[in-house]
Amino acid sequence: MSTGSPxxxxxxxxxxxxxxxxxxxxxLLQVDRLVLHELSGSQAxxxxxxxxxxxxxREQVYTVIEHLISTQPGRGPTDSVSKSGPxxxxxxxxxxxxxxxxxxxxxxxxxxxxxxxxxxxxxxxxGATLVCxxxxxxxxxxxGALSWGIGASEAEHVLATQTLAQSRxxxxxxxxxxxxxxxxxxxxxILALIGQVGAQGGIGYAVEYAGTAxxxxxxxxxxxxxxxxxxxxxxxxxxxxxxxxxxxxxxREFSPKGxxxxxxxxxxxxxxxxxxxxxxxxxxxxCSSLAPQVTWGISxxxxxxxxxxxxxxxxxxxxxxxxxxxxxxxxxxxSPGTPLSGIPIDVAYIGSCTNARLSDLRAxxxxxxxxxxxxxxxxxxxxxxxxxxxxxxxxxxxxxFRDAGFEWHESACGFCGHIGSDRFADLRVVSTTNRNFxxxxxxxxxxxxxxxxxxxxxxxxxxxxxxxxxx
Amino acid sequence: MESLRKVTGIAAPMLRINIxxxxxxxxxxxxxxxxxxxxxxxxxxxxxxxxxxxxPEFILNQPPYDRAQILLADRNFGCGSSRERAPKALRExxxxxxLAPSFGGIFFxxxxxxxxxxxxLPIEQxxxxxxxxxxxxxxxxxxxxxxxxxxxxxSGSRYxxxxxxxxxxxxxxxxxxxxxxxxxxxxxxCFRAEDRTRRPWAY
Numbered sequence: 001m002s003t004g005s006p007x008x009x010x011x012x013x014x015x016x017x018x019x020x021x022x023x024x025x026x027x028l029l030q031v032d033r034l035v036l037h038e039l040s041g042s043q044a045x046x047x048x049x050x051x052x053x054x055x056x057x058r059e060q061v062y063t064v065i066e067h068l069i070s071t072q073p074g075r076g077p078t079d080s081v082s083k084s085g086p087x088x089x090x091x092x093x094x095x096x097x098x099x100x101x102x103x104x105x106x107x108x109x110x111x112x113x114x115x116x117x118x119x120x121x122x123x124x125x126x127g128a129t130l131v132c133x134x135x136x137x138x139x140x141x142x143x144g145a146l147s148w149g150i151g152a153s154e155a156e157h158v159l160a161t162q163t164l165a166q167s168r169x170x171x172x173x174x175x176x177x178x179x180x181x182x183x184x185x186x187x188x189x190i191l192a193l194i195g196q197v198g199a200q201g202g203i204g205y206a207v208e209y210a211g212t213a214x215x216x217x218x219x220x221x222x223x224x225x226x227x228x229x230x231x232x233x234x235x236x237x238x239x240x241x242x243x244x245x246x247x248x249x250x251x252r253e254f255s256p257k258g259x260x261x262x263x264x265x266x267x268x269x270x271x272x273x274x275x276x277x278x279x280x281x282x283x284x285x286x287c288s289s290l291a292p293q294v295t296w297g298i299s300x301x302x303x304x305x306x307x308x309x310x311x312x313x314x315x316x317x318x319x320x321x322x323x324x325x326x327x328x329x330x331x332x333x334x335s336p337g338t339p340l341s342g343i344p345i346d347v348a349y350i351g352s353c354t355n356a357r358l359s360d361l362r363a364x365x366x367x368x369x370x371x372x373x374x375x376x377x378x379x380x381x382x383x384x385x386x387x388x389x390x391x392x393x394x395x396x397x398x399x400x401f402r403d404a405g406f407e408w409h410e411s412a413c414g415f416c417g418h419i420g421s422d423r424f425a426d427l428r429v430v431s432t433t434n435r436n437f438x439x440x441x442x443x444x445x446x447x448x449x450x451x452x453x454x455x456x457x458x459x460x461x462x463x464x465x466x467x468x469x470x471x
Numbered sequence: 472m473e474s475l476r477k478v479t480g481i482a483a484p485m486l487r488i489n490i491x492x493x494x495x496x497x498x499x500x501x502x503x504x505x506x507x508x509x510x511x512x513x514x515x516x517x518x519x520x521x522x523x524x525x526x527p528e529f530i531l532n533q534p535p536y537d538r539a540q541i542l543l544a545d546r547n548f549g550c551g552s553s554r555e556r557a558p559k560a561l562r563e564x565x566x567x568x569x570l571a572p573s574f575g576g577i578f579f580x581x582x583x584x585x586x587x588x589x590x591x592l593p594i595e596q597x598x599x600x601x602x603x604x605x606x607x608x609x610x611x612x613x614x615x616x617x618x619x620x621x622x623x624x625x626s627g628s629r630y631x632x633x634x635x636x637x638x639x640x641x642x643x644x645x646x647x648x649x650x651x652x653x654x655x656x657x658x659x660x661c662f663r664a665e666d667r668t669r670r671p672w673a674y
Contacts, residue, residue, distance in 0.1 A: 024636070028652065032673040046504045053649065057674075060674065083502055084502025084504075087504065091504050137553075153555060153648075154580065154584070160649045160653070161652045161659065162663075167635050199547060204573075233573075235576040256672035264670075435551065438493070438494060439493065439494075
């Protein structure tokens with residue numbers, strides 16, 4: 001097992017899962033957990049059945065209904081804004097039951113967005129290889145899993161073999177040093193990093209998040225951080241386990257129990273990167289002066305501090321950056337030099353696997369309490385999971401949201417991606433989600449990514465607003 | 472999987488960085504459990520006007536690029552969502568190869584499983600090929616030879632590339648990846664038996 005020389009967390013976990021080398025560039029890996037959902041899981045289960053094959057390790061497969069199911073209160077078993085939603089939900093439901101996967105249906109009290117549910121239930125754990133047909137699977141790297149997004153064909157392969165052939169990535173360590181100032185969150189850290197390294201900065205890398213600011217983040221913040229790894233094209237992002245991780249996972253439904261728990265904890269404590277281990281690339285981000293971040297363009301790298309301005313493409317360092325900025329400002333209908341704070345919004349959206357956990361809703365509630373959403377602004381909250389929703393309701397957070405003028409929905413992927421509802425079409429949205437791509441939240445929808453606190457403050461102000469300066 | 476040894480054809484330049492899979496095929500068109508039926512909505516937001524008519528400004532609506540088999544792209548092509556309908560839509564349109572300096576990692580793997588080779592070439596080489604293509608009004612043929620690991624421009628300039636060997640072999644031979652893995656069942660069983668004693672909680 002141990003080679004004696006210092007190893008990174010990534011190297012330890014990867015090497016512990018290599019069944020056999022397939023060549024100099026790739027390995028056949030053991031997959032500990034496959035998580036399916038109805039959008040791509042439905043394709044994988046159908047293809048598997050059509051090939052006359054069966055899943056080989058149903059105990060390691062978990063299905064959650066979350067991508068296409070409606071978020072409307074009182075939703076039925078196949079309600080969806082997607083025309084094909086019902087058939088995809090039914091296909092996934094039938095296969096999951098027939099094949100005996102762990103199945104979390106739309107009305108299960110444990111239901112929610114896969115990447116919110118997986119840590120909540122202990123499906124994800126330190127040192128696990130966990131895959132799912134969703135690029136934000138790296139989210140659960142926040143509990144020290146090695147997790148990544150795959151295609152439907154790869155999911156079919158996992159079902160049939162419980163393994164996956166993967167090229168071994170290079171390693172990067174991102175050290176977030178210093179203490180976050182009041183009102184600055186994990187979302188701001190990851191947006192600042194993407195602005196610093198660019199949307200392609202992580203291609204080919206598995207990224208370890210380290211540094212004092214990461215160590216002091218609670219698990220929910222670490223999940224937010226890891227969630228957006230793919231937004232700088234890193235397939236893998238993780239925070240190696242520590243005592244915070246172990247305390248978080250203790251007692252969860254699928255966490256190891258009894259003697260297994262003690263053995264697991266002992267194994268997990270050996271996973272963090274050894275002193276002196278080398279990374280292929282090191283990046284440092286200074287958190288001590290970090291301000292809340294908000295995007296102004298159509299790539300997450302087009303981001304700035306909330307007290308800054310829309311940049312002038314003319315001042316870009318090269319022709320490429322200039323043309324990218326011009327295209328972004330044209331789509332976003334923004335002019336150079338406009339202060340980011342003060343840009344009028346039509347919609348405030350709190351939801352998604354990035355930022356709809358209990359701590360996110362609490363941060364927003366602090367701002368919304370006793371205040372009202374500005375007239376004319378649609379404000380929508382879709383909790384990240386049903387347990388999050390219930391916990392928020394038990395604390396009275398739903399009342400604060402509703403009294404302020406927010407809609408309060410059932411949990412699902414909801415309005416993060418445009419699957420049929422044109423509600424946000426041609427509107428400007430400030431959103432806690434992860435992608436501001438053209439059309440991502442609807443035709444001509446102009447998305448500004450930000451933290452829950454910023455979104456809540458913006459809902460109240462009717463324009464992009466700094467929560468720290470709300471009157 | 473569909474095999475590919477060599478393709479020669481029209482190459483369409485689309486030299487912009489960070490073209491994401493939401494642009495390649497918007498989420499609205501991911502419906503259904505079918506393996507096919509996505510090509511009609513390839514690049515939907517760019518390819519069609521709001522009234523549903525083809526956008527004449529968009530390159531894939533312009534002859535001869537409307538029958539392109541090779542796409543010339545810039546860095547981070549296929550970034551974003553893991554949707555496998557992105558390479559499926561490209562393949563259904565007719566594409567067999569994409570030449571770009573880098574690719575989104577999930578998309579890269581998905582291409583191989585849908586009969587497309589994603590070829591990593593430095594941007595200078597992609598631009599040189601694009602310049603030759605433009606000079607020939609798009610009619611100059613580009614060849615991507617998976618077997619020889621080389622691209623030939625219309626004038627015959629040759630650019631070598633590297634590709635993950637396992638995936639390249641699978642693509643050339645059109646192998647069923649699952650059957651290939653199942654042929655290693657002994658190694659898998661052996662690993663799992665040993666791993667189960669070491670990490671019982673993972674099973």
